[in-house]
Amino acid sequence: MTTETTTSPPESTSDYGDRQVRGMARGGGLNLLGALCSQGALFLVMLLLARELGTAEVGRYAQCYALLALLGLLSLSGFRAGLTRFVAVHLADDDPASIRGTVRLGLAISGLGAVLIAAVLAVFAPALAEVLHDPGLTGGLRLVALALPAAVICEAALAATRGWRTQRPFTLVGQLYEPGARLVLTGLALLAGLAVTGALWAVVVAAWTAAVLALGALLRLMRTVAPAPAAYRPRQLFSFSTVSWASSLASTGLIWIDTLLLGAFGNDDIGVYTVATRLVTVAIFVLAPINAAFGPYIAYLYHRDELAEVRRVYSAATGWVVRLSLPAFVALLVFPSSLLPLFGPGFAEGAAVTVVLAVGQLVNAATGPCGTLLNMSGRVSLNMFDNVGALVLNIGLNLWLIPAYGIVGSAVAWSASLIAVNLARVIQVWWLVRAVPVTAGLAKGLLAGALSFAAALAVRTLLPDGPARLVLGLAAIVLVYIAAVLALRLSKEDTMVLRALAKRRRARA
Numbered sequence: 001m002t003t004e005t006t007t008s009p010p011e012s013t014s015d016y017g018d019r020q021v022r023g024m025a026r027g028g029g030l031n032l033l034g035a036l037c038s039q040g041a042l043f044l045v046m047l048l049l050a051r052e053l054g055t056a057e058v059g060r061y062a063q064c065y066a067l068l069a070l071l072g073l074l075s076l077s078g079f080r081a082g083l084t085r086f087v088a089v090h091l092a093d094d095d096p097a098s099i100r101g102t103v104r105l106g107l108a109i110s111g112l113g114a115v116l117i118a119a120v121l122a123v124f125a126p127a128l129a130e131v132l133h134d135p136g137l138t139g140g141l142r143l144v145a146l147a148l149p150a151a152v153i154c155e156a157a158l159a160a161t162r163g164w165r166t167q168r169p170f171t172l173v174g175q176l177y178e179p180g181a182r183l184v185l186t187g188l189a190l191l192a193g194l195a196v197t198g199a200l201w202a203v204v205v206a207a208w209t210a211a212v213l214a215l216g217a218l219l220r221l222m223r224t225v226a227p228a229p230a231a232y233r234p235r236q237l238f239s240f241s242t243v244s245w246a247s248s249l250a251s252t253g254l255i256w257i258d259t260l261l262l263g264a265f266g267n268d269d270i271g272v273y274t275v276a277t278r279l280v281t282v283a284i285f286v287l288a289p290i291n292a293a294f295g296p297y298i299a300y301l302y303h304r305d306e307l308a309e310v311r312r313v314y315s316a317a318t319g320w321v322v323r324l325s326l327p328a329f330v331a332l333l334v335f336p337s338s339l340l341p342l343f344g345p346g347f348a349e350g351a352a353v354t355v356v357l358a359v360g361q362l363v364n365a366a367t368g369p370c371g372t373l374l375n376m377s378g379r380v381s382l383n384m385f386d387n388v389g390a391l392v393l394n395i396g397l398n399l400w401l402i403p404a405y406g407i408v409g410s411a412v413a414w415s416a417s418l419i420a421v422n423l424a425r426v427i428q429v430w431w432l433v434r435a436v437p438v439t440a441g442l443a444k445g446l447l448a449g450a451l452s453f454a455a456a457l458a459v460r461t462l463l464p465d466g467p468a469r470l471v472l473g474l475a476a477i478v479l480v481y482i483a484a485v486l487a488l489r490l491s492k493e494d495t496m497v498l499r500a501l502a503k504r505r506r507a508r509a
Contacts, residue, residue, distance in 0.1 A: 034167075034175030039285040041179035045186050046278045049199060050271070050343035057196045059270030063132060063263050064140040064200055066256035068147060071121065075114035075152045079106040080159040082237050087163025097231035103160050103222065105232055107153065114152035118145040132263040143200040150207040154178070157214035161221055169217035178210040250387035251371075254394050254417060258410045261398045269350075273407040275343050276336075276350035277414075280357040283328035284365055290317050291372045302377045302433075310373075311435040318368025318437040323445035325365050327481050330449055331474055332358040334456040338470040353411040360415025363422055368437045370425035377432060386428075390421035448484035455480040 049058050083106040090098040121128070125141035154174070161169040182202050189198025259277075262270045301309045331339065336354035340347040374383040394417035401409025429435050455476040463469040 034171035035285050035289040038175040038179045039282050041183040043278060043282055045179075045183050045199075046275060047343055048183075048186055048190060049196070050275055050347060052190045053195060054344065055269070055271030055346050057271070058274055059263070059268075060134065060137055060140055061196050061199055062259050062270055062274035063134075063137065064144050065203070066259040067121075067141065068144045068151065068203070069256050070253060070260075071117055071144070071148055072114070072151045072155065075117050075148065076110050076155060079110050079237070080155055082106065083156060083159040084162045086233075086237055087160050088165065091163060095231075096226040097228040098233060099225050100222070100228065100230040101232040102237060103218070104230055105234060105237060106160065107156050110156040111149060111153050114149040118148040121145040121148070132260070133266040134263065139197060140200050143197070143204055147200075147204040147207040150204075150211040154207065154211040154214045157211070157218040161214075161218050164221050166221075169214065169221075173210055173213045173217060177213060178206050181209060182206040246384050246388065250384070250391040253391045254387070254414070257391065257395060258398055258414055261395070261402060262407065262410055265402050267402065267406055269407045272347055272350040273353055273410060275340065275347050276353040276407075276411070277357060279339060279354060280332060280361055283325050283332055283358065284361045286324045287321050287365060287369070290321055291369045307433050310377075310433050314368060314370075314373055314429070314433075314435045315437065315439045315441070318366070319439055319441035319445060321365050321368055322442055323448075323485070326445055326449035327452060327477050329358055329362050329365075330453045330456055330477050330481070334453065334460055334477075335470055335473055338465065338473075350407065352408050356408065356411040356415050360418040363419045366437065366442070367422040367426050370422065370429045370437070373429055373435075374425065374432070379428070379432065382428060383425075386421050386424055389424075390417045393417045393420060444485070444488040448481050448488060451484045452477045452481040 046058070049061055053061075083102065086102045087099055090096075090102060122142050122145040125138045125145070126135070128141055129135050129137040158170045158174050185202030185205055186199045189195075189202050192198060194201070259270060259274060262273060267273075301307075301313065332354055336351035336358075337348050340350050340354065371383050371386070374380075374386075394413050397413030397416060398410055401413055403409075405412070426437065456473050459469060459473040459476050463472065
């Protein structure tokens with residue numbers, strides 16, 4: 001008697017690549033939803049503050065929030081990336097002792113660092129307020145000190161949960177609960193007449209409650225780990241986290257340092273600049289969630305030396321970022337003077353800032369997740385040098401341009417730094433894996449964007465300034481863009497992504 005052995009046919013290279021693209025799409029779905037809600041909440045907070053308090057108070061709030069972001073990253077010391085990476089590694093090695101040691105070490109050092117920095121800030125808040133030419137900032141800076149430990153503990157705990165390859169705690173707590181709570185509390189504080197002090201108290205309460213929820217989510221995941229005495233590997237954790245910390249600090253500094261430098265120069269238009277920058281940031285919100293979904297696949301494929309699939313996934317991710325964000329960029333470039341007055345009187349003068357920043361962020365989107373590719377391929381140091389170089393360039397240009405050109409000079413400095421660092425990364429990515437972000441899908445998206453740009457210009461030319469022109473202009477952008485994308489036909493990757501997301505929604509339902 002003979003026995004027949006049935007084997008499944010080997011997976012073709014094309015099918016294997018398709019599976020990677022579909023997996024990345026499913027992983028990014030929840031991230032994209034969370035980022036949309038988070039950015040929406042941040043936008044509404046700024047809208048409330050701008051309409052209720054005016055430019056000066058928005059400037060104070062922006063300086064305090066910028067300091068919270070920078071000091072939070074300083075306190076984390078790179079453990080955000082380190083906790084995610086090494087929890088995942090120790091889970092793969094089935095090493096519960098190292099998991100416990102990594103989580104405890106990361107949380108303890110980050111939390112202790114935050115408490116020490118917060119204490120120093122609370123003591124020297126009056127002196128720092130004088131440096132920023134606004135003694136009225138003292139109370140706000142002390143509220144930043146109160147929120148700092150909670151914000152850091154929340155970030156560290158959520159970073160550790162991502163090591164379990166789940167985005168749920170990060171999305172639910174970090175991107176939905178914390179921004180949502182801050183939005184609701186800010187609205188209540190403004191209704192009670194508490195002004196910017198109440199808005200900063202909203203930051204404090206949202207941060208501490210989010211920290212409790214994040215620790216609870218981490219504790220639930222830790223209960224799935226087998227009992228074992230904690231094993232500490234500080235050298236391994238510190239060696240990775242230090243480089244990641246320097247890179248992240250420089251990257252975050254590039255976002256917030258201009259706000260602090262404007263304050264140091266005593267510029268009165270910080271509120272206008274802040275609203276303009278937050279408006280532009282909304283257009284690029286898709287980059288972060290796609291990066292988060294893109295990273296693990298690049299790490300896996302690059303480790304297996306499958307460079308052709310690395311190039312394909314990189315090109316697909318770049319195309320998605322550009323095509324999802326282009327309509328917003330068109331609106332920013334054509335209707336900045338109509339969008340900014342939505343925040344209240346006095347903000348329309350930031351139109352030039354919006355256009356300059358939109359150009360820099362458009363280049364950022366068009367180059368795709370090149371920084372993530374460098375990190376996930378092991379070139380963390382190279383990415384760090386890129387970020388530090390961009391920060392140094394940004395500071396130098398700000399010091400040169402702010403005294404003469406104010407907020408427009410600061411916008412030029414930020415855009416020039418973004419363009420320079422992203423062009424450098426594109427060259428490095430080409431050198432590393434021979435990948436470029438220019439694809440047929442990207443070209444189709446840019447063509448659709450150009451057509452919608454022409455339609456928006458036509459509306460702006462034919463109609464007088466007012467709400468009707470803005471509404472019709474935005475409608476024209478969306479309708480023409482969608483029609484052009486469909487007329488140019490979706491790519492194979494686009495079709496797979498839509499099917500993967502639809503399948504995920506049906507499965508959850």
